[in-house]
Amino acid sequence: AQSVTQPDIHITVSEGASLELRCNYSYGATPYLFWYVQSPGQGLQLLLKYFSGDTLVQGIKGFEAEFKRSQSSFNLRKPSVHWSDAAEYFCAVGAAGTYKYIFGTGTRLKVLA
């Protein structure tokens, strides 16, 4: 069955610390992978996406993600977290030629001053 797993429901980091949010997927077809961020009271905003090519993808706001096919993972990273990064982060997967995202359940990030 198709699925996306974000194993960490909540993560707390100190401002300036590095961050890694985990995402694992199960999908039979070639996956298209996305990370979205949802700030409080806001809609989702695309951070980055991976379709093919270089497995290290750069996104907005200093985020990057690495696609590892052997591990079925697409983890999101940031070297130094800012207080404004506090939000909920969603990983999603889709198949080529389809309309449909499958979203993970999200990871809520708290940033300590």
Add this chain to the structure above:
Amino acid sequence: DAEITQSPRHKITETGRQVTLACHQTWNHNNMFWYRQDLGHGLRLIHYSYGVHDTNKGEVSDGYSVSRSNTEDLPLTLESAASSQTSVYFCASSDKGQVIQETQYFGPGTRLLVL
């Protein structure tokens, strides 16, 4: 600036009432989507449309309907609201291309409580 708006932002209704949530985008995007967001489930697709007069069911479409009479709007109707439909609803749109590669742009959401 182009944008996608939803109204109302918050709604309280009673079981059995008909409710319509509005979604309006000014990007002239062909594709529009409705999702619901519930704890433990992420976002799930309710209905989607690839253009005027086109509508399609998503994975959780029971009890919901949509109609697309113009490019800008895709209202979501709950025919007879149920407590299980208490949720946060997000509208999204994307440009031409019925493919996942097109970035979806999300509205701010509508929080619906069914009593």
